[in-house]
Amino acid sequence: MSGTFEIKAVVREEHGKGASRRLRREQKVPAVIYGGTDKPQSLSLELRELVKALENEAFYSHVLDVKIGDNTEKAIIMDLQRHPATGVPMHIDFERVSKSTIIHKRIPLHFINEEVVAKTGANIQHVASEVEVTCSADNLPEFIEVDVAKLTAGSVIHLSELDLPEGVTLVELNKGESHDAPVVSVVSANAGADEAEEETEEASE
Incomplete structure (x- = not known):
């Protein structure tokens, strides 16, 4: 911070x-x-x-x-x-x-290296823009960085894969593994076109 x-x-x-x-x-x-x-x-x-x-x-x-x-x-x-x-x-x-006060706070996510994925022709889909954290006031982060450089079509980053600062935990993950929600995913640039084509074909049948 x-x-x-x-x-x-x-x-x-x-x-x-x-x-x-x-x-x-x-x-x-x-x-x-x-x-x-x-x-x-x-x-x-x-x-x-x-x-x-x-x-x-x-x-x-x-x-x-x-x-x-x-x-x-x-x-x-x-x-x-x-x-x-x-x-x-x-x-x-x-x-x-105080510095030692344990707080719950929603913190923004900053996605980096999106241009790397864009060059492959894939599309990035942001599922979340912020997360709720638990930490001491002294460890409260300004934001949490999410690096998508290594993602390819079909890849997903979940809450459990976020790189958290020391002393910071995610409220949702404290509730159990079933709350390990996706944060960002990558889909093929053709995915949207394929879905639209399928819907058109179904409508014409």
Whole structure:
């Protein structure tokens, strides 16, 4: 995990839907931080600052520095609510963590060397774009890399084949072998055309 993200917050005293609506009219986002030994605390964030931070994929999977006045809390994003039509952030939940806190978090997958497969004329099919991991906050990865360079038509990479950082496990695999789902597969470039041709032939019979 690289880099540090800081987000500034202000303690808010007013609660309820009316107070939240007023905050949003002022271009602010209601938030809450909880966990650890301290009580939950209601906060507000500047909408513009939050939107800018959310443009970086790594912001979602990092331990953040939530700066509240002169105090800084280590936390992760637990929930982010957006407006269903505009996508504007409406509310965000943070959970306090320490280096040793064991957390569950969804982490993005980064597929590399796809151009190698493309040169063979095969097509890559992404089955998953992220995975849920369990690890200490100190070991939380920014992303998990999936190298597809050696894949050929008919090949599949499953969860159990991912190269995980030390101290990181997959939530699904902790449930048993039957949860070893595919992550990415490679099919022949002709596969789609063959299927379409078969469907056409069946329809004409």
